[in-house]
Amino acid sequence: MLNLKFIQDYPEVVIEKLRKKNFDAAEIVGSIVDLYQQKNAAQQKVEQAKAEMNRISREIGQLFRDGKTEEADVAKARTLELKETIRELDIRFVEIEKKVMELQILLPNLPHESVPAGKGEEDNLVVKSGGEMPQLPGNALPHWELAQKYNLIDFELGVKITGSGFPVYRGKGSQLQRALINFFLDENRKAGYEEIQPPLVVNEDSGFGTGQLPDKEGQMYHVTLDNLYLIPTAEVPVTNIYRDVILDAKDLPVKNTAYSACFRREAGSYGKDVRGLNRLHQFDKVEIVQIAHPEKSYAILEDMVKHVGGLIDKLELPYRVLRLCGGDLSFTSALTYDFEVWSAAQEKWLEVSSVSNFESFQANRMKLRFRDESSKKPQIAHTLNGSALALPRIVAALLENNQTPEGIRIPKALAAYTGFDII
RNA sequence: GGUGAGGUGGGUGAGUGGCUGAAACCAGCAGUUUGCUAAACUGCCGUACGGGUAACUGUACCGCGGGUUCGAAUCCCGCCCUCACCGCCA
Numbered sequence: 001m002l003n004l005k006f007i008q009d010y011p012e013v014v015i016e017k018l019r020k021k022n023f024d025a026a027e028i029v030g031s032i033v034d035l036y037q038q039k040n041a042a043q044q045k046v047e048q049a050k051a052e053m054n055r056i057s058r059e060i061g062q063l064f065r066d067g068k069t070e071e072a073d074v075a076k077a078r079t080l081e082l083k084e085t086i087r088e089l090d091i092r093f094v095e096i097e098k099k100v101m102e103l104q105i106l107l108p109n110l111p112h113e114s115v116p117a118g119k120g121e122e123d124n125l126v127v128k129s130g131g132e133m134p135q136l137p138g139n140a141l142p143h144w145e146l147a148q149k150y151n152l153i154d155f156e157l158g159v160k161i162t163g164s165g166f167p168v169y170r171g172k173g174s175q176l177q178r179a180l181i182n183f184f185l186d187e188n189r190k191a192g193y194e195e196i197q198p199p200l201v202v203n204e205d206s207g208f209g210t211g212q213l214p215d216k217e218g219q220m221y222h223v224t225l226d227n228l229y230l231i232p233t234a235e236v237p238v239t240n241i242y243r244d245v246i247l248d249a250k251d252l253p254v255k256n257t258a259y260s261a262c263f264r265r266e267a268g269s270y271g272k273d274v275r276g277l278n279r280l281h282q283f284d285k286v287e288i289v290q291i292a293h294p295e296k297s298y299a300i301l302e303d304m305v306k307h308v309g310g311l312i313d314k315l316e317l318p319y320r321v322l323r324l325c326g327g328d329l330s331f332t333s334a335l336t337y338d339f340e341v342w343s344a345a346q347e348k349w350l351e352v353s354s355v356s357n358f359e360s361f362q363a364n365r366m367k368l369r370f371r372d373e374s375s376k377k378p379q380i381a382h383t384l385n386g387s388a389l390a391l392p393r394i395v396a397a398l399l400e401n402n403q404t405p406e407g408i409r410i411p412k413a414l415a416a417y418t419g420f421d422i423i
Numbered sequence: 424g425g426u427g428a429g430g431u432g433g434g435u436g437a438g439u440g441g442c443u444g445a446a447a448c449c450a451g452c453a454g455u456u457u458g459c460u461a462a463a464c465u466g467c468c469g470u471a472c473g474g475g476u477a478a479c480u481g482u483a484c485c486g487c488g489g490g491u492u493c494g495a496a497u498c499c500c501g502c503c504c505u506c507a508c509c510g511c512c513a
Binding site: 046047056060075079367 | 433471
């Protein structure tokens with residue numbers, strides 16, 4: 001959520017920047033500016049009245065103590081009208097405040113200057129590529145067929161037990177999952193991230209803090225009986241660790257990593273886009289999260305991008321990095337780099353990581369602050385996160401790209417974790 | 424699920440219808456003392472939103488939301504949460 005004072009002070013900047021996200025903010029911003037002034041006027045009025053009331057009440061207390069009960073009764077009579085005034089003013093003030101808030105949360109985060117203009121994924125900017133594209137023979141199999149051939153993943157069994165999008169991993173397929181999780185966690189830990197095991201269900205406040213709620217509740221599985229949500233990413237519980245927290249500046253940046261199962265309802269799409277491991281309702285992901293000083297957050301974002309690139313390098317997969325254009329940027333993000341690996345048999349790029357700087361957007365929602373030695377006042381921190389990495393599409397690419405007549409070759413770095421180097 | 428206890432500032436923990444934004448202690452910060460450390464002493468030490476160039480100042484906040492009252496951390500109602508014990512269970 002954007003800072004109210006900032007919207008008030010720079011309405012044109014907000015409107016202009018959001019244009020890049022193809023979001024027409026003119027009307028909302030106009031209303032906010034207008035309401036903000038009304039709010040301040042209302043606040044001054046109501047507080048003045050309350051101050052007067054407090055003064056009289058103190059007087060009455062003193063009169064009673066002095067035993068001047070008659071004078072006290074006279075004073076009491078004076079408060080009647082004032083009380084009614086306060087009641088009315090208060091209602092009005094609360095109403096305005098609520099309206100401002102409702103509008104405020106409708107505004108997406110402002111995109112960073114480096115975000116390219118554009119409507120959709122075709123306008124994303126390729127900023128980096130790595131790895132080598134494998135040359136597969138004409139009879140190369142897509143990963144879902146490889147998964148079946150080698151008995152690694154049973155999609156139909158998942159349908160039986162739960163429904164589509166909930167695959168059953170078995171044998172070496174299951175071991176591969178576990179190996180990847182451990183590999184990622186270890187690499188992240190070596191890079192200075194503290195390992196966290198968060199809850200997989202969260203309450204409403206947490207959903208609001210990271211921006212899933214309100215609005216995007218349709219994307220999460222909702223446990224209505226307890227009003228809890230299955231997490232779509234470990235970002236939610238991990239970032240919310242710091243909700244309502246004032247950190248010490250010297251503890252920044254905070255670096256956390258967590259493995260979690262992720263649950264996403266996202267009904268949309270069909271056909272080959274959701275074939276096999278391309279899109280699932282439940283999948284595994286290792287996430288990295290950082291809480292940063294505002295002046296350092298962009299340098300940290302670059303660090304995170306480098307780190308994620310390093311992981312993919314070790315898995316020997318061809319990949320590219322995209323800087324998302326305004327139209328493809330999420331509601332909460334100021335700048336996002338997507339990592340895509342090449343899935344050689346499908347012959348398509350698959351997104352395996354999304355590394356973002358949210359600046360103060362999430363932190364403002366969850367009142368995540370830090371205190372600087374210089375300025376005594378707490379200020380809003382910046383939050384960042386990225387996948388490091390999401391498993392299913394990595395597995396898809398590993399299976400497809402490394403298929404040989406002898407079997408599927410496991411990259412060296414990973415073989416140390418699987419205990420086998422070929423499937 | 425049942426029963427009981429309780430939710431107060433970074434922590435521990437007092438507290439009563441008004442003089443309580445809240446004792447005391449610990450932690451933290453600044454200073455005095457000191458060869459250094461320690462100790463001792465002194466002062467400071469919540470957040471948000473307003474007003475003011477500023478000093479400063481107003482309001483709100485003692486889990487959340489209502490209510491009673493001139494006045495509520497304190498009394499009443501509802502909700503949420505935590506803890507303990509029992510039951511069930513990994």
